[in-house]
Amino acid sequence: MSGRVDIVIVNWNAGRQLAECIASIDAYADGHVASVTIVDNGSTDGSEHVTSTRVPLGVIAAGANLGFARACNVGAKDGSAGYVLLLNPDTRLYDGTLDIALGYIDRHPDVGVVGIQLHGDAGRAQHNIARRPTAANFVADSLGLARLSPRLFPGMFVDYDPAISADVDHSIGAFYLVRRALWVELGGLDEAFFVYLEDNDFSYRVRRRGYRVHYLAEATAYHRGGGTSEQVKAHRLSYALQSRIVFAAKHSSLAGLVAVAVTTLFVEPVIRLGERTARRSWSGVRDTARGYGLIYRALPALLRTVRAVRRR
Numbered sequence: 044m045s046g047r048v049d050i051v052i053v054n055w056n057a058g059r060q061l062a063e064c065i066a067s068i069d070a071y072a073d074g075h076v077a078s079v080t081i082v083d084n085g086s087t088d089g090s091e092h093v094t095s096t097r098v099p100l101g102v103i104a105a106g107a108n109l110g111f112a113r114a115c116n117v118g119a120k121d122g123s124a125g126y127v128l129l130l131n132p133d134t135r136l137y138d139g140t141l142d143i144a145l146g147y148i149d150r151h152p153d154v155g156v157v158g159i160q161l162h163g164d165a166g167r168a169q170h171n172i173a174r175r176p177t178a179a180n181f182v183a184d185s186l187g188l189a190r191l192s193p194r195l196f197p198g199m200f201v202d203y204d205p206a207i208s209a210d211v212d213h214s215i216g217a218f219y220l221v222r223r224a225l226w227v228e229l230g231g232l233d234e235a236f237f238v239y240l241e242d243n244d245f246s247y248r249v250r251r252r253g254y255r256v257h258y259l260a261e262a263t264a265y266h267r268g269g270g271t272s273e274q275v276k277a278h279r280l281s282y283a284l285q286s287r288i289v290f291a292a293k294h295s296s297l298a299g300l301v302a303v304a305v306t307t308l309f310v311e312p313v314i315r316l317g318e319r320t321a322r323r324s325w326s327g328v329r330d331t332a333r334g335y336g337l338i339y340r341a342l343p344a345l346l347r348t349v350r351a352v353r354r355r
Contacts (some may be wrong), residue, residue, distance in 0.1 A: 046077035046219070047132035047145055049122025050130050053114040054091060056202055057132035060267065062093050067135040069097040069266075075141045077124035082114040086157075089113060090132075105162035110237035111345020117274050119231055128244075129219040134161070144220050154240035155254030157223045160205050161266035169266060171215040172258055175247050176240075176304045178291050178299030185306035187314055200244075206259045212250070216242030219326040225254060235293070235352050239286040243292065280334030284311075291351040300349070308338065 050068065054061050061081070068079060079100045083091040085107045093102065099288075103117060119127050126145065147156050161169045174180075176199045183189045184195035193202075201211070205253065219242060229248050231242045246256045284307050291303035314334045319327035 047075050047124055048128050048141065049119070049223075050078050050128045050145055051115055051118035051122075052079065052081045053111055053118070054086055054129050054131050054132050055079050055108060056086045056088045057090050058088050059090075062183040063135055064130065065255045066092050067137075069095055071138050071140060072098050073142055075145055075148045078122050080118040080121040082109070082239040084108040084110075084114055084181045089208070092199040094144065094231060100316055102256050104137040108166045112232035112236050112238070112241040113234045115241075116234065119238070121224060123223075127204040127223050129216050129220045129221070131217040131266065134217055135265040135266070135291045137263055139168065140218075140262050140264050144218075144259060147257070147259050147262070148220060148222070151255070151257070153253075153255055155222055155249040155252065155259045156214070156256045157220040157262075158211070158256070158258050159220075159264060160258075160260045161215075161217060161264055163266060163268055169219070170202065170205065171205045171266075172201045172205070172213065173213045173243060174197045174201055174250050174345050175212045175243060175294075176287075176294040177291065181287050181291060181303045182306050185303075185311040185314075187318075190222050206260050209258055210255045213243045213256060214258045217268075221245075221249075222254075225249065225252065228252070233293075235289050235348050236286045237282050239283045240291045241286070244290060247294070256311050262321035264315040276330040277333035277337060280331065281337035281341065284334075284338055288345065289348055289352060292352045293355075297353075300353075 051065065068076060075100045079095060080099050081102045082105055083102055084105050084150060091102055091104065101121060103121065105114060105183065109117065113130055128150065144157050144159055148154050158171065161171050163169055180199060184198060188196040189198040228247065233244050234270060236244065249256055287307060288304050291300045312331065315331045
């Protein structure tokens, strides 16, 4: 039973949140944790100096922001336990979290990934179950149709009772328990994604291999949500929309990719800026303008990534 899971945490200026996350692992490791590897993406707040009193903890100083996918892959290579747990620094384990999640995946060899019920500050369960998005979903999001008529144009996240366990397309990667053999077989997360949607892509590849992705309501943990990305809203917008285009390049037809790229790059910014101007959210206008400025400056690199993904 001992040392069955290697925990990988990607840190970027998580501050006190990371220390609280490690403290919760110390408190509730219950002999299950073989190692904790923190991949620090160039933090400047001192959070990378966190320590543990009960579990083997290592810090890999990347020296720069590798992005989430690449950092997770680097961290996962540092362990050898039968399971890999991707854990966000803004999470905290509870008593029994690991015992229940590991017990479930142990008993079900056809399950490749387990996600769990996550609670925020208000104590309410978060909606962290998602479907695999399509080009039509992305276009609807860009045009604002998903907000106007969610029944006709459902978004990526599923309106689902979080108290019910079930097989799902995807459960978000804040707590993402994977069989190491499957992780290795699939090559880890796809580094074409800098951050966002890499976990959804991985869940899709898991299911294509014939394994189940299971949302386990009986296991719970705290998740603040937003995490350290709240510090850089413009960058968060840029990364999220670039990942949307990469996802479409990987999983949609050429027509679908073109539709997603055109609406994301040229229609959505007009809608976003118009909505924020109407609300007189000048900080929102500023963050949106900066975010799209970052996207347009990154277009040559994004185009190279899209071409590489389409050639696979």
